[in-house]
Amino acid sequence: MSEFDNITIEELRREIRKFNNDQNVSKLENYYRSKSLPEIIGASRKELAHSGFVAWILNNSESHLLGDFAIRKLLELLVIYSKDKQLSQHKELYDSIIISDFELDNIYTETERSIKNVGRLDIYLETDIKYFDKERKLRLIVENKVGTKEHSDQTTKYFDYYESQKEENDINLYVFLTPIPSLELMDLEFPECSCDEYIQINYQSVVDFILEPALNRNITDKTQFIIKEYLQSLSQPTLDEDEETYKQGLIMALGSDERNLLTKFWKKNQKLILATLYAISSDPEQEKDTRDSANQALNNLSTSNKDRSLCSIKFNGTLEVEKIRKSDIGYSTVKILERHGLINEESIEFLKSDRTANHNLLKTLNKVTATEEKYGRYRVSKEPELMYNGNEYYIVRNWGVGNIGQFIEKMSKEFKGLEYEIH
Template sequence: MDQAIKDIINIQKSASYIKYVDYHKDNIFAITKTSRLELPHSDYLSWILNPNRVGLGFFPVVQLIKTLLLCKERPINKNARIDENLLLKLSFCEDGFIQDVKVQREKEHIDILLEVVTKDKTLPIVIENKVNSSENGKNNDQTNVYFNYAEKAFLDEDGFYKPVYVYLLPKYNQSIPKNANFIVVTYQDLVDYVLEPILYKTKDDNKRSIMVNYLQSLSYQTDNEKGEAIMAISSEEKDIIEQFIKENKNLIQSVLAALVDNGEEDVEEMQKAINTFTSGMKDYTKYKFNGKEYTKNRLVLSVFTQFVEDMKLKNPNLSIADLEKEIDNSIQRTMNVFKNINDISDKYKGIGGTPRYFIDEPIALPSGEVILVTNQWGKEAAEKFIEWARSKGFQIEAA
C-alpha cells in the first residue's frame, strides 16, 4: 500500500492533474452549492437564449433548433412531434425570417417558454428542464399538463405554429416523458451543439467567463453523501481527462492493483473502464451504415436498433429472450451486447444511480421490457459485432 500512496502523490504532481484541478477552481456554482439545483440552470439557459443578452442575436436559438433536428433522429424520439421542414427553414436563418425571440420563465409553471417570431407565424418552444428529478405535479404528469395548456394557448388561427416540446435532462435513461410529443435532449447535446458554439463565437471577456464557469459546473461533483451526477463534459475537460489518463496510465494501474490487494470493492469495474478508455483513445475509426458515418459505439447502437425493428416485424411480441437467441456467442461479452434496464446491478451504476457502461438511449420492446446497449466496444469486440451484423445481412463498410 505504501507504493500506491507514492503513486497517488506522483499522479497529483502531474501537469494534467494540476490542469484538471485548476479547471474546477473557484467555480461560482460550486461555491454557492447551486450546481445541481434546477432553477439556476433554467435561469442560465434563459439568459443565453435571449437575443438581447449575449450579443449574438438569434444565433443561440438557431443552434438549439439545429440540435432538435439532430436529436429527432434518435430512436427515443421517434414519436416526438416536430415540423422538420419548418425547423430546417429556421436553422438556415434566412435574412429577416426570424424577427424576434421572446423568452419567459415559469409561465404556467413551464420552466422555459420560447416564442420564435417569424415573418409568417410564431413558433412556441416549451422546455421542461429536469436536473435531479423526473416528472412531478398532481399526477406526476407535468408533460401532459404543459402539452394540454400549449395546445389550447397557441392556435393556428391566432398566428402560431404547432408548439415544439423539449424534455431536457442530464441522461437519456434518467426518465422518459409521459407525453410522447416531447423530444428528449440531454445537457451533453446542449454543450456540444449550443453552449460551446456560443462560447466560441462570443468575444466579450466577461460573458465568456460566465459561460466557461457554467460549463465547468456541469461536470463538477460535490462531496455530499448522496453524490451528484455529472451532467455533461466540455470539450476542454475531455481533452484534459484524456491527457491525464495517457500521462498517468501506469501509475493508475499500479494504484488499482494495490487496491485489489487491499480488498477494495468495484476496482474491477474501474480497471475495465480505464482499460477501455485508454485502448480507445484517439481511435477515430468510422463506419458507413445506411448512408451515414458512425463511430464504434454509435454504429453498434444504430445497427442493433435496426435489428430490433426488423425483428419486431417478424415477431410482434418480441422479448429479451427472443433477442438473446439471435445473438452469436462470439459477441456475447461480460455485460452482453445489451441488458434489461431493470437488471443493471448497483455495481454498474454511477453516482445518482445512473447506469454506466451503457449508451443512454433506451430501446423499448413489444414485451414491455426496456434494454440498453453497452458502450464497451474496443476494436476487437467491434469487429466481432460487425462480422455478426454482416451475417444478418447488414451492409457495413469502413469510412
C-alpha cells in the same frame, strides 16, 4: 487473484513519481480545486439556476451580445435529435433551420411559468418565425431535469395544455433537457419522460452546440466570464454526501478543453488509476458503498480493456472473413450476403429494420444524423457500402459485448448458412 496483487512497491513509487511530475495533473488540480461562482453560492445543481442560465442565453435582448445566436443553435440541435415522426411533422420548418433560412422576431423567454391547475413550466420561449414565405408563432416548452426524475406526468400535462391553446398556424416544440451522457442519449428510442412528443437533449449538447461556439463570437468580457464559470460548474462532479437529491459523482457536461486534458491524464496514468481503484475496492476500512463503486468502475474498465476478441464468419461451411474486429461484424455480414446474391427487397427491409446495435443496421446518407456521424456510428465520409435499387446505404458500427450475441443469433436464424465464431 487480481493482477494488481502482484504490483511491487517500487512500481507504485515509479508510477506516483510520474503522476507528480505530469503537467496535466497540475492543470487538472488547479481546475478542479477552484470553485466556480455557481458552486460558491450553492447553485451548481439547482434546476432553477440552470433554467435561469439557459433562459438568459436564449434571450436576445440580454447584454451578452449574442442576439438570437443561441436560439438558432438550439433549433438546430432540436432538428438533430428529433425522431422520424417529428421530422416529418415539421419538415419545412426543419429544412429551413438546417439551411439557416429563417428569421426570428419578438422573442420572449420566461422561467417558472405558472399554469393554473397544470404546474410551473421550467422554461418557456415564444417567437415569431418566418421561413419559406410562411409566418408562424413558434413556442418552445422546456422541461428541465437535473437531479430528479419526472413526476406526476408533467410533460404530458404541459403537452395537453399547450396543444389545447394552439391556433392553426402555431408550432409547439417540446424539449426535455437532462444531464444524460451523449452516448446514452443517442441510443434512446424514446425520450425519458411520459410524453413521447418531447425531443430529449442533454447538457453536453448545449455545451457543444451553443456555449463553446458562443465563446468564439464577439461578446463582452463579462459574458466570457459568465459562460466559462457556468461551464466549470457543469464539469464539477457532485461529492456532497449529505445531498441525496443528486447522484454522487454526477458530471453534467464537459468542455472540450477539460475532455482533452482528462483524456491525456487517463492515457498517461492508467496503471496508477486502476491500482488505486483496486486498493479502494479491497480496503475493509472503506465504506461499503465506496468499495462497491470502485469495484464496479474497476470491473468495467478491466472488461473494456481486455475484450479484444475477434470474429470469423463462415457461409455454408466456407470461411468468408477471418478474425475481424467486432465493430465490423455488421459490415462483413452484409457484404457476405451481397456476395452470395442474398440482397433483395425482402432482405433489404429486414436489414434496414434491424436495431440490434440501437441504430438501424442500414441507413441512407440522408437518414444519418449529425450526432451519429460525429460519433462514428456510420462511416459516411467514405463511399457508400451497399448499393441496391439506386439507393446508397451505410452500415452501422456500434458493436460490442452487449449486443453482438443477439445480432449473431438473429442473423443466423434469418439467413441459413451464416456461422459466426468468436476468438
